[in-house]
Amino acid sequence: MSHGRHVTMLTEGTYPHVHGGVSTWCDQLVRGMPEVDFNVIALTGSGREPVTWELPRNVYRHTSFPLWGPPPSRTRRSALRGKAHRRFADLYETFLLSLLDPAHDGFSEALGEFARLARAGRLTPALRSESVLRLLMDVWTRPGLATAPAEPTIHDALTATDLLEHALRPLSVRIPPDSVAHAVSSGLATLPALAAKRLDQVPFLLTEHGIYLRERYLGYRTAAQRWPVKALMLGFYRELNSEGYRQADLITPVNQYNRRWEERGGADAERIRTVYNGVDPHAFPEAGPEPEVPTLSWCGRIDPIKDLETLIRAYAFMRRELPALRLRLFGPVPAGCEEYRLRLEKLAAELGVGDGISYEGRIDEVAKAYAAGSVVMLSSISEGFPFSIIEAMSCGRTTVSTDVGGVREAVGDTGLVVPPREPETMARATLALLRDDERRAELGRMSRKRVVEKFTLHQSVDGFRHIYRELAGQPVLPVRAGDDWTQRLADPWYRELAADGSLW
Amino acid sequence: MSGSLWLRPPGPEGGWVHVGHAAATGRGAGGPGPGAGRTDTLPAVPRPRRAAPEGAAAAADPMDELADRLGAFIAAAVHPDEIAAVLESDGMNDEYIRLTYGRRDSFALAEELYARVPRSFPEPDEVTDPWKVSLTACLLRGVIFVLPGLAYVLGAPLLEGPPDRLGLPAGTLTLLAGALIGWVWDQTLSHRAYSWLGLGDRAAARRTLLAGAPAGALLGTAAALAVPGGPPFSYGFAAGQALYVGAATVLLVLGRERALLAALAPMAAGAVLSLVTDLPVPLRVALLVASLLAACALALRELPVRRGVRAAVRRIRDRLGSRSGERGPVRWRMLRGAEEDPARRGPRIGDSVPYGVFGLGTGLLVLYAALGEVLSGGPAEAVAAPSAVALTLSMGPAEWLLHRFRSGSLAGLRAARSPRAFRRRMLTTLTGCLAVYLVVLLALGVTGTLLWPHAPGLTWVRVTTLLLLGTVMWTGLLLQSFGAVRPAAVVCACAAVAQSLALLFGVGQPRLVQLVVAAGASAALAVLVCLLLGRATAHR
DSSP: OOOSSEEEEEEESOTTTSOSHHHHHHHHHHHHOTTSEEEEEEEESSSOOOOOSOOOTTEEEEEEEESSSSOOTTOOSSOOOHHHHHHHHHHHHHHHHHHHOTTOOOHHHHHHHHHHHHHTTOHHHHHTSHHHHHHHHHHHTOTTSTTGGGOOOHHHHHHHHHHHHHHHGGGGOOOOTTSEEEESSSGGGHHHHHHHHHHHOOOEEEEESSOHHHHHHHHGGGOOOOHHHHHHHHHHHHHHHHHHHHHOSEEEESSSTTHHHHHHTTOOGGGBOOOOOOBOTTTSOOOOSOOSSOEEEEESOOOGGGOHHHHHHHHHHHHHHOTTOEEEEESOOOTTOHHHHHHHHHHHHHHTOGGGEEEEESOSOHHHHHHTOSEEEEOOSOOSSOHHHHHHHHTTOOEEEEOOTTHHHHHTTSSEEEOTTOHHHHHHHHHHHHHOHHHHHHHHHHHHHHHHHHOBHHHHHHHHHHHHHHHTTOOOOOOOTTOOHHHHHHHHHHHHHHHHTOOO | OOSOSOSSOOSOSSSOOOGGGHHHHTTTOSSOOGGGOSOOOOOOOOOOSSOOOSTHHHHSOHHHHHHHHTHHHHHHOSSHHHHHHHHHHTTOOHHHHHHHHOOSSHHHHHHHHHHHSOOOOOOOSOOOOTTOOOHHHHHHHHHHHHGGGHHHHHHGGGGOSOOOTTSOOTTHHHHHHHHHHHHHHHHHHHHHHHHHHHTTOHHHHHHHHHHHHHHHHHHHHHHHHHSTTOOHHHHHHHHHHHHHHHHHHHHHHTTOHHHHHHHHHHHHHHHHHHHHSOOOHHHHHHHHHHHHHHHHHHHHHHSOHHHHHHHHHHHHHHHHSOOOOOOSOOOOOOOSOOOOOSOOOSOOHHHHHHHHHHHHHHHHHHHHHHHHHHHTTOOGGGOOHHHHHHHHHTHHHHHHHHHHHHHHHHHHHHHOSSHHHHHHHHHHHHHHHHHHHHHHHHHHHHHHHHHSTTOOOOOHHHHHHHHHHHHHHHHHHHHHHTTOHHHHHHHHHHHHHHHHHHHHHTOSOHHHHHHHHHHHHHHHHHHHHHHHHTSGGGGO
16 A cells, blocks of 8 residues: 555656656656655667766666567567457457547457567567457458558558557556556556556556657657558557546646647546646856946756757847847756757858857856856747746846746746747837846846746745655645745755756 | 657667678568658648638638648548647647637547548558668678688698598698687577667677677687697697687677778788799798788777776786675665566577587588598598688678678568468579578589699589588578577487598598488478478568
């Protein structure tokens, strides 16, 4: 029986292998609850990705589960035969139809049976058999389904079956039955939790930062696959997403905005509870006076999703009015984004503003990055509840950011929010702020106040501490004002972490 | 951000993958291929949006304008929500949608757009063929397989001595034993190293080679020493041969063919020269040693030697010292019992063994093709060296044809709309590739026989045997490249055992035995190929 002090955290492509907002959040949670034992199960690519975060002692186990490595060790070699095979074929047909035709249900039951098979090591060989491939061809070409006119080929069937087989592998992961399963994103990370919920009655908590399904839709546009494969795989992600929403005992988006997609996906509004990200106001103290030269500061990974083109265009627009203005970009260039950085430099050169922009790279003390700006900028096209905004606010800097995800909820009336991908609007808003010293200072003060009141790390971590107890059926501890022991516990490591520059 | 960074198989995005081991690398697995690249989550939505032309256009229905502008995206969408995702990423929020389009939110707008625009199915821009390789690279590898044979020409005077009891030149059996065992080890080792490379872990591949290549060299030398009766120099020669096999394995697996070719150059030049003039013995030795040292040095440069030695020393010291690993700060604490680790970190050693068995089987068959008659008491002149050389030389074209076959069957998968159609196309490609290979092999055999001094004539039996053996080799390699190495290894090993038994007990006329065994093995392999490769699932 679960008692709320044992949590299995499920991640996909984030903590503890990669830096970023979600990983920072996971680290805060794990370190903020030293009394809870964490079992971290990370879905990874090959299984040999290095661990980039130092795991605290209460993470008693970390398992990297590869989606693309060799098949799991307990996989049997033989396929199903006879009656078992016929039963599987019926199940798989229902499963495929539920992916391709939204009106067709049966996904949930099929997934439950797959979980049983996966635990016995039988799912992978069953999905690799020739008859399953024929079945997919047969279902795809049924009249009335949208895939039939797309003329699927054998290669499409092979590709789709392979992708499904790999995507379903996490079903075989077992979760200790006395723990709370906490998936920190939708999608594949929920598979072990769904299996454990169904087979072992493990409580299931689902947290969403970005909207997983939305990112799958956007990400699939560049994949080099034909339409039938795309329809099947996105159908799988859609159904899996909805299944997660339906089965989760509680869904905790990090912002109100995400609710739209969650309710659309079938989540019961009563089981959605927003828990905002938090920041430690001590680690990000009041920044003091602004730089002498008017400066725009930006913090994050140099990544296309941050849409830095818009920021650079906006900056070029502002330079015409304010020639002394500088733009400082703090943050690392992740592997694979080197080309993006070159593209940005080229754009700046074309606009003739390359001399005013500096790439500062990873910085030792993140708070200094915010202090370096008169105004802190954010130009992303997609965000959950961005740390860079609440951290800047905690430092007493006002912000100009794009209206995506939970940005508006974070900023409130303490900064300016502009539509995404509109450099000119962003430039006009920022110019107005830069020209009004008094207003800027007032907004900065309000920003800090807003963080201290609403978005402290203490509130965020404590929110989850209560949720874990609640899901485990334990009496919920009363929350008292001024009860800041999390903060006291958290303080030393958090300062260390901030000094590490690993906060994105 | 959230979600996966790895929804495509990791691994090398280019570079050479030995076709014999391609199955182990997972290349060509159904996943998005090398062309997939980094996923950029920004779809390039055609602009302009808000800068709508004033006047005439403003009067038109904004929905029409939107459907028009996003037409391609909407038509290719698989679900209305996909359009909603695109709209939101373009910066449209619900407020804007209510004001401009009079719809409740992005979902409602997306549903309407989805219904309005008929579906279309755009084909992906680039269709990549991971099996495309250059013919030169394959021919180069073929040459590299054969060139070391010239070392025997250069070293011949050193191996002088009375012919052994079979009438073969002194030391032949010593060298063959060393070469055969070295080859078997090399097959196993390179498969394991390729498996690591296929998982994208070059460092692990290097470590495998660092541990495996010296062990193989020792094993090859030991095998040579185990055969008594060779001249003393033959043992030194065998040791050098074993070292070379190790070094060559390292260089070939890591894709350094050109470096290896350069290392072989002094020896090969000397051998060619020795055919024309008589070279003094010290010069011959010097050239042989120079090539060997060059190959070893180049191989060592590729390997993490220093780190490997340090790790080995540490391990030995740990073994000798205290056994408890509890010194130093305790950083891990297991509060609850550890279950089995679901993630096996690397390839199984057992998976590599069949490659060695396959190597042993084919190696013995080639050996018998050359020496079968002599071993069964025939005259020493009956050595059919050209057959063996032709089979070795043909490995280059064979590899290229294997790639052609995979490329052709991939095209078949992409074109076929039913399993039966695919099977037909696969069989056509298969027949074509095998026919080309046999023609090449025959040409090599005929040329070799014409050029080789005192070679036995090419009779019909010899030609048929050569072609059948070629079929065994190629279909065996084909099965191996599809990961079906176990059946191929079983067939080849059985054939080798059958022929060995026939030799030992003196059953039947050796040429006839060879023919029958080769025919049986090629028939068995042909059936296996049709059964296994006719299934689309084999072509992952």
